[in-house]
Amino acid sequence: xxxxxxxxxxxxDILKVLKEYGELSLRELDIKxxxxxxxxxxxxxxxxxxxxxxxxxxxxxxxxGRPFTTVxxx
Numbered sequence: 001x002x003x004x005x006x007x008x009x010x011x012x013d014i015l016k017v018l019k020e021y022g023e024l025s026l027r028e029l030d031i032k033x034x035x036x037x038x039x040x041x042x043x044x045x046x047x048x049x050x051x052x053x054x055x056x057x058x059x060x061x062x063x064x065g066r067p068f069t070t071v072x073x074x
Contacts, residue, residue, distance in 0.1 A: 010035055010043050015073070018053065023072035044071055 013033045018024065024032070030040040047053045056070045 005035070007043065007046075010039060011047060014040070014043055014047065014071075015052065018071065018073050023056070023070050025068055025070050027068075029071060 010033065014029065017029060017032045021028075021032070026037060026040055026044070029044075030037050033040065044053060044055060048055055051074055053071050054074050056072065058068050058070065060066065061068050
């Protein structure tokens, strides 16, 4: 049985991963942090409000041609 992590722990993990890897897509970030995509979006929105990260929207992915979003430290 897994223990539910607090929002502060998830935010700390997001910042640590971004510091180590630089700019990551939302999907890469949720895999590295170990949480679901909705939680990542919610926490990124809050970190963006406090000017810790920047969300970058791209028009198309080179691999599949679909739009995607990356996140990087400010």
